Amino acid sequence: MMARGDRSPRDAHADRTRNALLEAALNLFSVNGYDDTTTDQIAESAGVSPRTFFRYFPTKESVLFFGEYDFIDAVSGVYLAQPEELSDFEAMANSFALLAPGLKRIRKRIAQYREAVASSLVLLGRERRNHEANAETVAKAIAERRHLATPDDECQLLASVGMLLVERSLIQWLATPGRGLDDIIREEFAALPVVLK
Template identity: 90%
Template structure:
């Protein structure tokens, strides 16, 4: 179904999901992740605790909702990059091209970072997610190189790309006046100069 053809039920579900997500992030920012309960999130969103569990199986799942969307989008853009670009250049382009889409959810990303920093459990989960995302990127690098599976170079390049993007995101959150795509390009451009 096209986005313009959304049913009233689907639109209502999106509104409730977004209200729960925003309430959770606000509470996590104010009180810390570990101190926030699902009942508090539901109450803040104006729904029952039972409704909360219709949308999210756990408190943690609210925080990590949509976590793989960006990396999946990067994968598609990466595979569409011109062949004359190196894998490193193609990765820089891919992350930078998708970065402007994150501007509208900047506050949400900042709250996510705050929530993760407030909990050792979430820091561990974030580390696992980072590794899973790097694995996804390594697979598309292998696909672009026409390899049956990622080799050590693919894994190294993916890890470097994720690190450079993470550094750019942290700078963007700390200095809101700067464009994330510019920061990503700057981080990727700085690495070859450092290695000389």
């Protein structure tokens, strides 16, 4: 009898296959660019059939954006758990910084993702829509913390500013190995009030 947290061999195999496809896709996107990489090439590189590729991912684009909402959803939960004495801005800075160390293990994947997006105008457009959707998710969490039914302009502005600071932090983190993303996020958030004085 399996313990609750145990995973079946079938689940473990599915995870290995999904990760192999993801790694193969990101490596090929880095070398060839997103637009010049085919799903057949990804499948071949991962050692599976093209049919298997589509069992795990409905489109080539879906490989790239796999798991994209997990981090922002986690941020929302952590944000709503922040102490009430923190301002909304401080709570947001703290939430992003607390979750940042979890991204360290996928640093290479994040860098490859950014390269792939930069190689395709289609993906740049998709990335822009994702940023807007992520900012909307954060704005809803801010509204909930403020006991508002829906985000007002102030919630949306604060969320957009927060997402911009996180984006700036990611760029710095990828460019400076050895620095912690959480430290960079805290510095970026701390710098804004100083600049606005």
